[in-house]
Amino acid sequence: MIRTSASSADCQIDNNTSCGTCRLSGLCLPLRMHLDDIDRLDRVIQRSRPLQKNQYLYRANDPFRSIYAVRSGTVKATTLTERGQEQITGFYLPGELVGLDGIAENRYTCSVMTLETSSICEIPFARIEELSAQIPSLQRNIFQLLSREITHDQQLISLLSKSSAEQRIAAFLLSLSRRHEARHLAANAFRLPMSRTDMGNFLGLTIETVSRVLSRFHAQGIIQLDKKEVRIADFPRLQELSEANN
Template structure:
């Protein structure tokens, strides 16, 4: 469910949970990026590339772009030309209905690729917004396509990323259709913990970069229901909550709540 991480993709990263700032602008850096020297390469690049293939990939990433908290990486309707690999920070993807209501469709973190939504129609169908100051690697899609034809392992990796998005969407559909509020929140917290742990962080503590309202939008729950469910978990000794800081006190109970939906 959601964005599952395999052991071969797990790699420690730095600054993933650094404090957020409050400026909403973005700037593109002018220095060259070398994938071969990046500490995220094992998360966003395929395993087993040769030295020559890695050098080719170094040419695929043109620049890095910095996005301030609240800034748009891209917006719905923008022409699709680029995929982005997140180096630091958190993003949310969302769509806005005709009456102005926002529906959150996902949360993305360091080592993950965003922008795949634009492939089907050559334009983006959602907004990608930074939940904290972030930095991404800019990968022109025509370069990705060209190299994928030359490097079969890269082509398989791109297909794997696309497949993961399909699996994630199916997981969200199941969550919204079949799970109670407690099961939805348990699944959400377990998924975040698993993804962060794959990046070298604690199995039992996390910082929520998204608001309760954004969590509710993603999980199909009202804000009041999200807050009430957090309070219920806290009262039952499953979690400890201090504003955006969450500590898991009873992993097994949280797993039991989630697994009850499949019994």
């Protein structure tokens, strides 16, 4: 198991590694903070060398020390159900934070694994607590990030509770699209970094159903699909499919 316990030497792997220069700072923790406060935050953040595919960032029940920001790549968070099945609770793109679930019980309730080679910023939570008592905008950001995670989860609850297979997959593709857009990446063409199995697990569908629905969307000209590469050909139709059933 590879851990992200960065020494200061590691920080020099990439010489562009500070919140001040990071293109993601408009999405991530330093959002709307003053430059000097970002600097104080920056000094407690540890940046490790990239993790390869299928590496655990941490596992459920590990003691909670840090929250983590995805700098590049994609990770998935999974919980174990009572009968030992894995349930994916989210996929996280650059600029998104994982580990927030660990705060409640001082140990993580999820495991987090990379889906591809990924760089991660580790943010020791004890430091965050100290700093956020001193920097109101940081405290506010943490509150908001936690709250945003809640509203995201509730949207997912709604999706899982009410929607058909087509709606789920349409909504999933649109969610990825929007998040790419927010990162100044193409909204209409991107790579699905997760397997069909992972998609199905996340969306509460079997792998066969995922495959069938994607094939159907492709056949209907709504998307183009080549293995993991997707191109959304008909946004309005996909939007419709994600919403309306009748």
